[in-house]
Amino acid sequence: MKHRTGDRPARPPARAASRERGSTCVVAVLMLLAGLCIDGGRVLNARATLTDVCEQAARAGAQEVLTEGLRGSFDVVLDPGAARTAARAYLASTTDMDLGGVSVTTSGNTVTVTAHRQVPTLMLSMLGMGSVTVTVSGTAEAESGIAAGGV
Secondary structure (H helix, E strand, O other), X not given: OOOOHHHOOOOOHHHHHHHHHXXXXXXXXXXXXXXXXXXXXXXXXXXXXXXXXXXXXXHHHHOOEOHHHHHHOOOOOEOHHHHHHHHHHHHHHHOOOOHHHEEEEEEOOEXXXXXXXXXXXXXXXXXOOOEEXXXXXXXXXXXXXXXXXXX
């Protein structure tokens, strides 16, 4: 008995729909992985760059010592006001970041620069994550000569 083309049973539509759902899921997972790789790399790069800038600003601040202490007793004494000003001046001259998200603190002979930056996302913004906050600190200490045990 010959079958005409019109007599063949059609493929059930539920089976085709389930196959399409599986491929949509795979595409969504691949997009999520791509977003994590691309945006994760951007966040790590921003963190490394911001850490370097904070450490350099702290070093610039730690160079501001009171000369009277060096001349009299050879003690290194940090000038806190000048240290904060020098650290902020370094940041202003080397970066375009908003200094409102930066704090410069001094304690003894130590200068600490802490900065916050919003890193915009490309792929993850499609999932509702428009940016990632990166917070880093850099610390430097004012010293004279080579520290004991240093090379």
